[in-house]
Amino acid sequence: MSVTDIGLLVIITLSLAFAIYDEFIVDGALKGKTRLKIGLKRQSRIDGLIFIGLVLILVYQNITNNGTVFTTTLLLILAFMALYLAYIRRPKFIFKADGFFYANVFIKYDRIKNMNLSEDGYLVIDLEKRRLLIQVQHLDDLQRIYNQFLENN
Incomplete structure (x- = not known):
């Protein structure tokens, strides 16, 4: 097994671990029961397409240069x-009893300093040192988010 194959195995293992964490662990047992789950709009789909295109170029190069089948399989x-990760998985805004998950980071409700709604449908949440810009898929979900925040304050 070459260094390239080991590197590919590490990257695949880490991405698979992230996918399992994001899909099952965050939604399930982590930080208590899920009270509300809202789908968010996807950001920067073109980045995923570029990465997939580059990997497919590597697959082509590996096949034309008579690379190993194992390396080709790992690249695929x-x-x-x-x-x-870029097109099938959906980003989520997950509310728990003590806080919420946004971008796979748990934020407690008491860290929220201010909340606003922008004209273009972004929910703006100001934390101590950071500002979260949250864009939901359906505008009706903003009312559900608002009600969830009222229940927890």
């Missing part, structure tokens, strides 16, 4: 993982 698995 990496392309599939990138496809899943």
